[in-house]
Amino acid sequence: MQGGRSTEGVRDKAPHFFLSYATVPSPVGDVDAARPGADKDVREFYAALSRANASGMSASSASSVGYLDGADRAGPDTARALHRCRRFVPLITRRYFTDVHCGRQWYACTHRATRGALIPALWTPVPTTARPVPSTWNCPCPNGR
Template sequence: MHSVQQPYGFLSYGRTPAVPETDRSSDDPLSRFHAKLTEDLMELTDLDAKVPAVYLDQRIPLGSTWEEELKERLSRCQVFVPLLSRRLFTSEWCALEWECFQRRQQLQRERGAFIRNAVVPVLWSPLRSGDIPPPYSEVQYTHQDLHPKYLELGLRGLQISGNHGTFRKVVYQLALKIVDVAVSSRLEPCEPSEFDDLFDAMNDTVGEER
């Protein structure tokens, strides 16, 4: 197997606000997906358990330490995995993560070493194709071998509706896809500083909104 850097994947997701009337985390389905995907990737690869197979940003408070970690993960992850949902589409931070990864792929194009797009979208919530805006709509997220219930409900919907067997099967198929893309894309890491201007522009925008 071609050696790739760690982590294999970077999950980009739009966080659902917690419901005040309940103490249950609104992101429980996300945590379960992350755990299952990590388990499958560890079985399918020889990744070191000391490094997360899939990076999940838990949205710790903004600050220089968090931003540097985010830049580092985006500069080294092998596959970008956006969880398609309406909250992803309206999140400025998710848009920033996408832009950083696309810049990294563009750097590889400029070196003449680009092989394939290293983005593997995941349908998180029920969506019609017309609901998905660019740039997310430019990447194929449906595959014939994935269960029709996944295309109908999304991964979160499969969990909520009790389709746990289908959920586990689809996550395993997605893990296989991520491994295939990671190995075949051969995306090279870049310096985290390549993203400095993008983060600066985001911080300027956030500052203006405050």
């Protein structure tokens, strides 16, 4: 399942996780110009998280490994996935706590009858040009290894 797009057989299965995030607002006057590029990192994270979770699942349940909060944020598919998910994974940013949909999703997940795990992830994308600073640290291991 992903962002409201589902197949009929998958529709009844509970997603293993629901990824919730605050979308990047579009520039004034341009409805969806910024969104595809701005949310690209989130989609890549979702794909990696789905692959990691699917590796330990059977082929039949791997199809419902995750749900990405997408364009249909208040639609029936999103509500169904939110109420049935086993884990709620909010990507925490400053915008997350001011986005009305994120607030509703958080509330719905934490106040439902069957509680799943709440696994918040601090979302701080790192530029692709960033590299770790080399260290001149000496290894305290015997024989310098």
